Amino acid sequence: MTPVTQVSGAAAVLARANIDTDQIIPARFLRKPREAGYNNFLFHDLRAADPDFPLGPADNPPILLAGANFGCGSSREGAVYALADAGVRCVIAPAFGDIFAGNASKNGLLTVVLPEAEVAALMAAARQGLPMTVDLAAQEVRGANRVIRFEIDPFRKRRLLEGLDDIGLTLTHEAEITAFAAAREAAHPWAR
Amino acid sequence: MTAPRTLFDKVWDAHAILTGADGTTLLWIDRHLVHEGSFHAFGMLQRDGRVLRRPDLTFGVADHYVPSHPRGRPVADAEAAGLIARLSANAARHGFDAMGMDDPRQGIVHVIGPEQGITLPGVTLVCGDSHTATHGALGALAFGIGASEVAHVLATQTLWQRRPKLMRISIGGRLGAGVTAKDLILAIIAAIGAAGAVGHAIEFAGPAVRALSMEARMTLCNMAIEAGSRTGMVAPDDTTFAYIAGRPRAPKAAAFDAALADWRGLATDPGATFDREVSLDGSAVAPMVTWGTTLDSALPVTGLVPDPSAGADAEARARIADQLAYMDLAPGRPLAGIPIDQVFIGSCTNGRIEDLRAAAAVLRGRHAVVPGLVVPGSVPVRRMAEAEGLDHVFTAAGLTWGEPGCSMCTGINGDYVPSGARCAATSNRNFAGRQGPGARTHLMSPAMAAAAAVAGAIVDVRKQVQP
Ligand code: SF4
Numbered sequence: 001m002t003p004v005t006q007v008s009g010a011a012a013v014l015a016r017a018n019i020d021t022d023q024i025i026p027a028r029f030l031r032k033p034r035e036a037g038y039n040n041f042l043f044h045d046l047r048a049a050d051p052d053f054p055l056g057p058a059d060n061p062p063i064l065l066a067g068a069n070f071g072c073g074s075s076r077e078g079a080v081y082a083l084a085d086a087g088v089r090c091v092i093a094p095a096f097g098d099i100f101a102g103n104a105s106k107n108g109l110l111t112v113v114l115p116e117a118e119v120a121a122l123m124a125a126a127r128q129g130l131p132m133t134v135d136l137a138a139q140e141v142r143g144a145n146r147v148i149r150f151e152i153d154p155f156r157k158r159r160l161l162e163g164l165d166d167i168g169l170t171l172t173h174e175a176e177i178t179a180f181a182a183a184r185e186a187a188h189p190w191a192r
Numbered sequence: 193m194t195a196p197r198t199l200f201d202k203v204w205d206a207h208a209i210l211t212g213a214d215g216t217t218l219l220w221i222d223r224h225l226v227h228e229g230s231f232h233a234f235g236m237l238q239r240d241g242r243v244l245r246r247p248d249l250t251f252g253v254a255d256h257y258v259p260s261h262p263r264g265r266p267v268a269d270a271e272a273a274g275l276i277a278r279l280s281a282n283a284a285r286h287g288f289d290a291m292g293m294d295d296p297r298q299g300i301v302h303v304i305g306p307e308q309g310i311t312l313p314g315v316t317l318v319c320g321d322s323h324t325a326t327h328g329a330l331g332a333l334a335f336g337i338g339a340s341e342v343a344h345v346l347a348t349q350t351l352w353q354r355r356p357k358l359m360r361i362s363i364g365g366r367l368g369a370g371v372t373a374k375d376l377i378l379a380i381i382a383a384i385g386a387a388g389a390v391g392h393a394i395e396f397a398g399p400a401v402r403a404l405s406m407e408a409r410m411t412l413c414n415m416a417i418e419a420g421s422r423t424g425m426v427a428p429d430d431t432t433f434a435y436i437a438g439r440p441r442a443p444k445a446a447a448f449d450a451a452l453a454d455w456r457g458l459a460t461d462p463g464a465t466f467d468r469e470v471s472l473d474g475s476a477v478a479p480m481v482t483w484g485t486t487l488d489s490a491l492p493v494t495g496l497v498p499d500p501s502a503g504a505d506a507e508a509r510a511r512i513a514d515q516l517a518y519m520d521l522a523p524g525r526p527l528a529g530i531p532i533d534q535v536f537i538g539s540c541t542n543g544r545i546e547d548l549r550a551a552a553a554v555l556r557g558r559h560a561v562v563p564g565l566v567v568p569g570s571v572p573v574r575r576m577a578e579a580e581g582l583d584h585v586f587t588a589a590g591l592t593w594g595e596p597g598c599s600m601c602t603g604i605n606g607d608y609v610p611s612g613a614r615c616a617a618t619s620n621r622n623f624a625g626r627q628g629p630g631a632r633t634h635l636m637s638p639a640m641a642a643a644a645a646v647a648g649a650i651v652d653v654r655k656q657v658q659p
Pocket of ligand 1: 321619620
């Protein structure tokens with residue numbers, strides 16, 4: 001995974017709550033291999049219905065500002081592939097669907113939770129074409145003439161900053177895993 | 193004396209291998225269910241040259257892409273056929289049990305887990321599908337994961353998780369006649385919001401939940417994700433144990449007794465605390481219907497389509513107006529009487545035998561005035577329904593009897609709702625385009641969907657069916 005440290009540039013605005021992953025990528029495209037270029041499916045049906053839709057398959061601003069509960073619904077990691085393949089590096093919203101946020105962190109897509117009012121202020125700035133910077137190491141968003149601090153799970157932060165391979169990291173605990181499994185299965189043979 | 197613990201705490205603690213300095217826990221996973229859509233994860237495994245760690249704890253089933261037209265014909269859609277074949281190929285390569293399209297155990301992953309006795313109380317169970325919370329109905333800690341996490345479980349049989357906050361939703365009283373677990377969960381989501389339980393694991397409790405059958409509990413837990421929670425659980429009790437006994441993969445004889453001793457200790461201890469408590473009166477819940485494209489747009493069928501002006505702020509008003517435009521509904525009109533074009537009865541929410549019985553009870557001797565598709569959740573459910581003659585009830589009413597799978601729930605296997613058409617559906621998502629581009633979905637219970645088929649419109653099943 002490519003490390004993420006800082007994302008700077010313009011931001012697209014999607015001022016709607018509850019954008020579900022079925023909107024981000026309709027289910028019928030999930031059968032495609034990743035090589036098909038998931039950017040082509042990003043917001044496919046919404047784009048078809050709205051010529052002014054703020055995101056396209058390419059040349060997107062690196063930051064997306066969205067309404068609350070972004071990425072709710074299906075666990076499809078394709079929603080993250082679509083955003084990442086289309087050049088989005090960071091999504092800022094008042095809240096995210098849990099599974100979406102987890103998937104994002106495994107694919108180098110940064111999700112930043114900010115209070116509703118801060119997101120609204122950033123949206124106003126973005127609509128005027130003002131750029132912003134998301135600094136993961138400092139846990140800061142700089143834009144709309146201010147510096148806004150955000151919280152992030154420390155494990156998620158480290159993984160994103162270092163671009164760590166999850167499975168490799170876990171297998172450094174091989175001995176503990178093996179011992180745990182043996183003990184659990186001995187004590188609860190029915191669970192096998 | 194140890195401090196009182198919740199059901200969630202007990203299952204979590206029993207699977208915590210280690211906790212890192214940053215507070216995330218490495219959890220052991222007892223059961224991993226995969227389906228055709230898991231191909232991305234198998235691709236990652238192969239790309240990195242890793243092996244499947246525990247084929248004996250991995251179970252595969254074809255459900256999302258299988259067609260609901262009669263089996264025996266090749267799958268017309270080459271891409272779908274390829275994914276179904278790919279699951280079997282991965283099973284053969286890695287040596288795990290996969291229930292392909294022609295397997296007598298095949299069905300929707302969240303139906304076959306409990307049905308085959310794969311899902312048990314006190315286990316951790318994951319699947320690359322957001323409705324995995326369904327399995328929590330048996331007292332399992334079950335949650336949906338993304339493809340990278342699926343790959344992680346395939347390679348390590350573990351997952352890193354941050355302990356969620358805990359929410360208990362207690363339902364008092366008893367559900368009224370014509371009111372089901374589907375209505376209850378829609379009422380709960382309407383009350384707490386589509387993001388109301390984000391970051392929380394839910395335990396459903398209280399007398400109205402204890403009184404539910406095992407299958408009804410699955411319907412309840414199935415939709416925990418629609419309130420933003422990855423996990424919904426019900427403490428196992430005698431209803432649970434009776435359901436499990438004799439299932440193909442359930443422990444037998446002495447092993448069952450040993451398991452029972454473990455399982456009886458799982459229920460939340462008196463005095464255990466939750467981060468959030470929500471209470472609802474089950475006897476006050478009416479049959480529910482969604483009018484919009486988010487899950488918190490459910491209202492009692494006796495209600496009216498909301499007016500955007502009722503929104504608390506500009507954003508809420510725009511949100512209501514957008515949904516009404518997509519659904520082509522006028523504000524203020526009664527929900528009852530909205531004409532529908534078709535019905536879909538099935539899915540991992542409402543595709544079990546009790547659901548089919550409830551729908552058949554309404555349809556027996558009646559005629560549907562709109563087309564509809566009834567899809568059992570698994571081959572065993574289909575067999576049971578046919579043994580009881582339910583298939584004849586459906587076909588005599590003019591509905592189509594399909595082969596088990598996800599079918600019209602998500603519109604990727606040939607079954608979809610045409611653009612602009614309005615479907616009374618028993619599935620779990622009313623998102624714009626979920627059942628096909630431009631499709632308009634009204635979610636409801638199987639009995640309500642059956643009643644809608646007969647009336648050609650949304651109706652209160654309590655009024656339509658005179659006992
Ligand atoms: S029935 Fe629908 S919600 Fe359930 S697993 Fe299949 S596609 Fe997902």
